[in-house]
Amino acid sequence: MKHLLSTDGLDPATALAILDTADSLKKTLLGREVRKLPTLRGRTVITMFYENSTRTRASFEIAGKWMSADVVNVSAAGSSVGKGESLRDTALTLAAAGADCVIVRHPASGAAHRLAGWLADVGTSVVNAGDGTHEHPTQALLDAATLRDRLGSVDGKRVAIVGDVLHSRVARSNVHLLTALGAQVVLVAPPTLLPVGVADWVPGLEVSHDVDAELPTLDAVMMLRVQAERMHGGFFPSAKEYSIAYGLSEARARMLPGHAVVLHPGPMLRGMEIAAAVADSPRSAITEQVANGVHVRMAVLYHLLAGEEEGS
Amino acid sequence: MASRDRGAADPTERRELLSAGDVARTIARMAHQVIEKTALGGSGASPVVLLGIPTRGGPLAARLAAKIEDFAGVQVPFGTLDVTLYRDDLRRKPTRPLGATALPTGGIDDALVILVDDVLFSGRTIRAALDALRDAGRPRAVQLAVLVDRGHRELPIRADYVGKNVPTARSEEVNVLLSETDERDAVLLSRSEPSP
Numbered sequence: 001m002k003h004l005l006s007t008d009g010l011d012p013a014t015a016l017a018i019l020d021t022a023d024s025l026k027k028t029l030l031g032r033e034v035r036k037l038p039t040l041r042g043r044t045v046i047t048m049f050y051e052n053s054t055r056t057r058a059s060f061e062i063a064g065k066w067m068s069a070d071v072v073n074v075s076a077a078g079s080s081v082g083k084g085e086s087l088r089d090t091a092l093t094l095a096a097a098g099a100d101c102v103i104v105r106h107p108a109s110g111a112a113h114r115l116a117g118w119l120a121d122v123g124t125s126v127v128n129a130g131d132g133t134h135e136h137p138t139q140a141l142l143d144a145a146t147l148r149d150r151l152g153s154v155d156g157k158r159v160a161i162v163g164d165v166l167h168s169r170v171a172r173s174n175v176h177l178l179t180a181l182g183a184q185v186v187l188v189a190p191p192t193l194l195p196v197g198v199a200d201w202v203p204g205l206e207v208s209h210d211v212d213a214e215l216p217t218l219d220a221v222m223m224l225r226v227q228a229e230r231m232h233g234g235f236f237p238s239a240k241e242y243s244i245a246y247g248l249s250e251a252r253a254r255m256l257p258g259h260a261v262v263l264h265p266g267p268m269l270r271g272m273e274i275a276a277a278v279a280d281s282p283r284s285a286i287t288e289q290v291a292n293g294v295h296v297r298m299a300v301l302y303h304l305l306a307g308e309e310e311g312s
Numbered sequence: 313m314a315s316r317d318r319g320a321a322d323p324t325e326r327r328e329l330l331s332a333g334d335v336a337r338t339i340a341r342m343a344h345q346v347i348e349k350t351a352l353g354g355s356g357a358s359p360v361v362l363l364g365i366p367t368r369g370g371p372l373a374a375r376l377a378a379k380i381e382d383f384a385g386v387q388v389p390f391g392t393l394d395v396t397l398y399r400d401d402l403r404r405k406p407t408r409p410l411g412a413t414a415l416p417t418g419g420i421d422d423a424l425v426i427l428v429d430d431v432l433f434s435g436r437t438i439r440a441a442l443d444a445l446r447d448a449g450r451p452r453a454v455q456l457a458v459l460v461d462r463g464h465r466e467l468p469i470r471a472d473y474v475g476k477n478v479p480t481a482r483s484e485e486v487n488v489l490l491s492e493t494d495e496r497d498a499v500l501l502s503r504s505e506p507s508p
Contacts, residue, residue: 001407017409024410028394031419034447039397302397307407 001303003116003126006135007177014303015177019145021299022292029066029295037298040069043305046099048090049129050076050106055266055290056129056138060103063297069305072099087111088118101125101305109134109169125304133167133227139265140173142296144181146289147220150261155182160214162188162246163224163273166195166235170265171224175201188214190246192235193226211246215255222263223248223274243272253278261285329478329486330499335459338475339372342457343379345473349455350424353386358452361423362390365441366411368430371492372459376428389416393427393448398440415448425451426472430488432458435469460499462486 001014029035045064049057057073064071074094076082081090087106094102102124104112109132116126130136147154159178165171165187178185179202186206187198199207208214215221226235226242236242248262253275256262262274262284270276279286330338351357364373370392377390394411402408427441438456445454457473462480478486478501489498 021410024394024412028397028410028413031415032448036447037397038443039402303407306402308403308405 003112003128004137004300004304005112005116005126005128007137007140007173007180008135010137010177010180012180015141015144015181018141018296018299018303019148021302022141022145022295023148025298025302026292026295035066036068037066038068039306040064040067040301043069043100044072044098045069045101045103045301045305046072046074046094046097047103047129048074048076048094048105050081050087050104050111051130053105053129055293056105056136059290059293060127060129060138060297063294063301066294067298067301069301087115091115091118091124092122095119095122095124099124101127101301103127103129104131105129106131108132123309127300127304130169132169133172134169135173136169136265137173137177138293138297138300139170140177141300142289142293143170143174143222143263143265144177145292145296146263146285147178147183147261149288149292150285151219151259153182154178156184157182157219158184158186158217159220159222160186160188160211160218161222161224162211162248164193164226164235165189165198165224166193167227168224170222172201174222175205179205186214186218188246190236190242211252212255215252216257218256218260220261220263221248221256222265223268224265225267225269225273239272247272248274248278250275250277253281253283256283263289266290326487326500326502328498329460329501330476332497335490335497335499338459339375340379340383342459342473342475343376343383346376346426346457347380347384347386349472350426352380352384352388358422358424359418360388361416361418361420361425361451362388362428362457363393363415363420363425363441363445364390364428365437366392366394367493368488368490369428370412371490372430372457373428374492376457389418391416393441393444395437395440395444398443400436400440413444413448420445420449420451422450422452424453424455426455426457428457430459430490431486432456432461432469432471432474433464433486435465435467438469439467459488460486 061071111131112128161171175185188208188211264286350360362373364370373390377388380388391414394413396408396410455472458471459475461474462478485502487500
């Protein structure tokens with residue numbers, strides 16, 4: 001595996017291998033005082049974040065450091081991007097400085113794929129940490145890992161993704177990955193927050209506008225934040241109305257089957273798409289998602305950087 | 313170490329060095345040796361823990377623990393220690409899947425840890441195991457038990473308990489089969505075709 005750019009096209013065997021590796025890493029580090037593995041010693045990983053992030057950036061940095069890689073964080077603010085340097089030049093500069101792997105988050109959909117093309121001659125691996133509204137593959141992988149932990153497997157499960165699907169790269173990545181791993185996915189949102197042609201993303205994808213009708217049928221529900229920072233138009237009359245119609249309130253949480261799991265990629269707007277009490281309830285796996293995020297990202301770095309270079 | 317290249321070359325001849333019965337007797341003898349050397353069950357003796365190195369070290373450790381319990385009436389905790397993340401040759405091969413690490417519930421601090429593996433060859437796997445052990449805790453001491461020692465050490469490492477010494481040529485391959493993973497018990501010696 002040279003790059004991880006998307007879950008669309010990621011073959012299920014590779015995805016499961018990454019999840020199995022993440023699980024092994026979690027078990028290896030369990031109870032250890034020294035949370036350090038020497039495997040990526042001498043490898044240099046640079047994160048390029050052109051958008052705000054708490055969990056993803058910290059998660060990648062911790063993942064790299066726990067594998068003994070040298071991790072450097074570059075954020076757009078305070079870098080030469082402010083002087084007008086292009087994405088391509090920034091990437092080539094970092095590759096020339098010695099990066100074996102570049103982890104990129106960028107507001108333009110397709111940015112990670114472009115980067116992989118520009119870095120092809122240099123041999124640097126690229127990990128997509130979120131490109132515009134397109135994909136966020138490591139988020140989907142950690143969501144799948146969390147579902148495997150809680151439900152035993154993803155295969156045959158019914159998972160709803162509720163909220164701002166239109167602007168959500170998390171939704172796209174999850175639809176592709178969960179479907180490839182055998183789950184039935186149903187997207188639930190007001191019509192204004194669903195892209196045209198969404199039902200064609202993968203065969204068998206279900207689309208609904210009625211949260212209450214779907215809740216009793218689910219093994220898991222993933223709540224999405226309304227991405228106000230990506231909205232340039234009126235998508236619903238008011239935040240309150242959205243919250244009443246689509247928010248996961250305590251009453252709605254009671255409609256879920258007993259074993260069903262609640263996921264959220266974060267950050268949460270407590271009281272908007274999810275009630276605070278639901279976010280903190282035992283059926284919520286939100287903090288496990290974050291913990292799994294580190295192990296999954298360690299696994300991704302392992303699969304990209306530990307073995308022999310492809311094509312060599 | 314013996315898991316390297318398994319199945320990669322079609323061996324021209326495979327000779328059975330140990331039959332299923334031989335394997336069982338060898339493990340039984342090793343169990344007696346462990347009991348004797350560690351003074352197992354005696355007063356003042358450190359707790360003993362067996363850690364098998366995946367893949368076949370795991371079942372071997374479990375079998376040793378079972379025999380030790382039969383002979384000495386002592387239950388020795390056992391588990392597995394995967395060394396893949398500590399190997400020195402990761403970048404020369406395609407990405408390897410990780411094996412399972414499962415330390416016994418009491419941990420390994422202050423215990424006498426006996427690493428268990430099927431074949432001892434260059435010693436690099438054991439060196440990786442010592443590195444892995446170092447991050448997992450602080451045993452009082454570490455010993456090594458192997459079913460087969462085939463020589464050709466590249467590091468100053470030796471086993472405390474050896475099932476069988478098998479002098480080999482470098483081009484030969486020693487394969488241990490265990491019913492837990494391979495449908496039968498045996499130790500085979502094969503000469504693989506050198507790659508062109």
